[in-house]
Amino acid sequence: MRNKIFGLLGFLMIGIAVGKLAAQETPRKELGLYGNSGAVFTPSGYLVPDRQLSFGVSYIPQGYTQINRREPLWRGDRVIFANLGLLPFLEVTFRLTSPDGSKNNFGIGDRSLFLRGRITKEKKYLPAIAIGLHDGIGIVGYHHAAYVVASKSWILNNDTQILISGGYGTKIDNRASNTYLQGLFGNVSWQWKPLTLNLEYDAKKVNAALKLRLLKVIVLNAALVDLKKVTGGVNLQFMLLK
Amino acid sequence: MKKNKPYLLFLVIFASLNAIKAQTQTSTQFSSITSGKTLSNLQDSLYTILETTGWLNLHIYADGDRLLIAYENRLFRFEARAIKPLVNQVAPIIGNRYRQLDLVVMSRDEPLIGVSLSLQAWNDFQKDEQSFPAFAKSIETTLDVQKNWQLLRGQTVRHPGAYRIDAFLDPQLKMGLGGYPKPILAQINLLPTANVFLWRGAQLTLQTIVPIFNQLPIPEDKLFRPGVIAFNQYLRLPGASFVGFSAGYFTNYTYGAEIELSKFFLNGRLIWRGKAGYTGYASYPQRLRLEKPVPGWQISSLNYLDYQSSLEYRLAKYDFVMKVEAGRYLYFQNAVKISAVRQFKETDLGFFAMKNDKGVNYGFQVSVPIFPKKYGKPKIVQFRPGKAFDYTYTATQATLESYRTGNDIYSFFKKLNPLFIKNQLTNPSDWR
Numbered sequence: 001m002r003n004k005i006f007g008l009l010g011f012l013m014i015g016i017a018v019g020k021l022a023a024q025e026t027p028r029k030e031l032g033l034y035g036n037s038g039a040v041f042t043p044s045g046y047l048v049p050d051r052q053l054s055f056g057v058s059y060i061p062q063g064y065t066q067i068n069r070r071e072p073l074w075r076g077d078r079v080i081f082a083n084l085g086l087l088p089f090l091e092v093t094f095r096l097t098s099p100d101g102s103k104n105n106f107g108i109g110d111r112s113l114f115l116r117g118r119i120t121k122e123k124k125y126l127p128a129i130a131i132g133l134h135d136g137i138g139i140v141g142y143h144h145a146a147y148v149v150a151s152k153s154w155i156l157n158n159d160t161q162i163l164i165s166g167g168y169g170t171k172i173d174n175r176a177s178n179t180y181l182q183g184l185f186g187n188v189s190w191q192w193k194p195l196t197l198n199l200e201y202d203a204k205k206v207n208a209a210l211k212l213r214l215l216k217v218i219v220l221n222a223a224l225v226d227l228k229k230v231t232g233g234v235n236l237q238f239m240l241l242k
Numbered sequence: 243m244k245k246n247k248p249y250l251l252f253l254v255i256f257a258s259l260n261a262i263k264a265q266t267q268t269s270t271q272f273s274s275i276t277s278g279k280t281l282s283n284l285q286d287s288l289y290t291i292l293e294t295t296g297w298l299n300l301h302i303y304a305d306g307d308r309l310l311i312a313y314e315n316r317l318f319r320f321e322a323r324a325i326k327p328l329v330n331q332v333a334p335i336i337g338n339r340y341r342q343l344d345l346v347v348m349s350r351d352e353p354l355i356g357v358s359l360s361l362q363a364w365n366d367f368q369k370d371e372q373s374f375p376a377f378a379k380s381i382e383t384t385l386d387v388q389k390n391w392q393l394l395r396g397q398t399v400r401h402p403g404a405y406r407i408d409a410f411l412d413p414q415l416k417m418g419l420g421g422y423p424k425p426i427l428a429q430i431n432l433l434p435t436a437n438v439f440l441w442r443g444a445q446l447t448l449q450t451i452v453p454i455f456n457q458l459p460i461p462e463d464k465l466f467r468p469g470v471i472a473f474n475q476y477l478r479l480p481g482a483s484f485v486g487f488s489a490g491y492f493t494n495y496t497y498g499a500e501i502e503l504s505k506f507f508l509n510g511r512l513i514w515r516g517k518a519g520y521t522g523y524a525s526y527p528q529r530l531r532l533e534k535p536v537p538g539w540q541i542s543s544l545n546y547l548d549y550q551s552s553l554e555y556r557l558a559k560y561d562f563v564m565k566v567e568a569g570r571y572l573y574f575q576n577a578v579k580i581s582a583v584r585q586f587k588e589t590d591l592g593f594f595a596m597k598n599d600k601g602v603n604y605g606f607q608v609s610v611p612i613f614p615k616k617y618g619k620p621k622i623v624q625f626r627p628g629k630a631f632d633y634t635y636t637a638t639q640a641t642l643e644s645y646r647t648g649n650d651i652y653s654f655f656k657k658l659n660p661l662f663i664k665n666q667l668t669n670p671s672d673w674r
Contacts, residue, residue, distance in 0.1 A: 242587060
C-alpha cells in the first residue's frame, strides 16, 4: 500500500515538474478503466486534449479480465496506465496489466499500446469520429481491438452535457490471444459539474460508471462491471508545457 | 601488426587535432589585433554586463542599425529560456540606438543558429503599446548565420568558454525483466561527468559510473567503473552542415572512433544524418560474469565497422519529429528504425519501432528535465546537476546493440532546432 501511495505521489511530482493542471474542455474527455478516453471499457469518438498526460491505476475483477490466469489465488488484474494526447489528432495509451493475488511468476505483466486517431472533429451536426487500434503491435495481444467510433454531445446548460457514442469493432490481427469490443458497442454519458455518469454496452455486457473530478487534476472512477461487480480506479491529469 | 592499429589511429587523430588547434589560435590572435578599435563605449559596457552575468564566448558588433551578439549559454538548462533574459538584459541598455537585435547562439565557440528580433517591437510590447503576437511576429530564427558570423568573428572574444570544465552528475536507470518474486530488476547509477572545453568545437569528456543500486545479474556492474572517456571535435561546414569526430571509450563497452555528418534543409525542418564508426570491445573490469569481478581491462582489437543513415522531418507546428534510420549497427547487426518524438518544451516523449536481425522491437523514450532551471555563473570549473533524465523502454528481447559517444551533433540540436526555438520564443512566458 505504501508503495502505491509513493507511486501516485511520484507521478504527481513528475506531473507538477513537467506540466500544469489539466485543461477543462467541454465536454470533458474522461478516461475508462483501460486508460483511453471513453466510458468503462468502450471508447469514445473524442480524443484527450492535445498535450494532456495522465497516469492512472484501475482494477479489473476476476471474470471480466482479458487474461484468464487459471490460478486459485488470483483475484483480478491491476492496471497501470499512462495516456497522452501526443498530437491533437493522436492519442496514445501505454498500459500494464498484472495479476493480483497470484503467487506464480507472471513476470512484469501484459504490456500493450493503444493508438487512437481522429478522423473528424465534432461539428454542429457532425459527430466526432475516431479510429482505434488496441494492442495491435506485439507478440501476444490480450486486449486486441480495431474499431471506428463516433460521438456527439449536447450542451443542456452551463453545467450539464450529454454525450452519446457508438462504434463497431473487429479483429485484424489473428495472432491476438484475446479480443474485446468485437461488434457493435456504445455508451451514454451525462456530465454535471465535476460528475460524469456512464452507461455502456461493450459488445458483451452492460457496465456503468461514476466519475468525480477533484482539483482539476484527480479523477476518481467507480464502476459497476456487468452491473454486478464493483470496481474502480483513479487517474491524475496534467497538461504538458508548450 | 593488428595490435598496433588502435595506437596508429590515435596518433593520426592527435596530429590532426594539433593542426586544428594551431589554426584556431592563429585566427584568435588575428581577431584580437584587428578588433577593439571599432568598439564603442556602449559595446564595451554591454560586454561587461553580459560577461558579469555569465554569458560566454561573447562577440559584439554593430552593423548600421543592427546590433549583433554572439554568445554561448552555460547559465540556463534550456537554450530557449536563455534567450529571453539575454534579450531582456540587452534591449533596455541599447535603447533606441538600434532597430534590430541579431543573436548568434553558439556551442563550444561554434555558431549554431541565429535569432533576430525587432527592438522597436520589444520596446512597444514592454510598454504595453503593442500586443505580444505583434512582437512575436518580429522574431525570426535561422540556421543561416554565416553572414552575421563573418562580421562577429573578427571581434574580440570576451569571457571565452575554452579551457573550462563543466562538471555535472547525471542519473542513470536501467531496468530488466526478472523472475519471481522480482519481475522487474533495476540498476541505478550516478555518472559524474566532466566536459573539458578545449579549442573551437573540441571537448574532452571524462565520465565514471558510480553504482548506487544493482539488481541486474551482472556482478561487474556493482563496481565503480569508467563511463565515456572520449575526445570530440565538431565543425560547422558551409550550408548548414556539420561534421563531428569522436575517439575514445564510449558506452556499451565500446572503444574506437566515429565520424558523423549532418545536413540541415528547410531551416531545420528536414535533417539528414550519416555516421560511421570503427570500434572494438573494451570493458573494465573484465566482463566475465564471475561472482568476484576480475580487475583489469578486457580489450578486443578494432573489429566492428558500423554505419547508419537517417532522415528526420519536423512538424514544426507541434514540435513533432519523425525519423527513419537504417544501417549496420554494432556487432554487424542490420536494422531499420522508425521513431516519433514530441517535444513538450523541455520534456520529450516518443515512441519507436524497429526491425533488426533478431526480430521486431518497439518501445518508448522519455526525457524529463532535472531541477534547477538556472545554474551558477560559469567558472573555470562549474558544478551542476545533469540537465535531463532520459529513459528508453524496449518491449522485446530483440535489442539493438549500439553505442553513444556522448557528443553527437543531435545532442546540440535536440533543443536548438530553429523551428523549435521559434515556437519557444513566440510563447509569451518569461518575456517580462
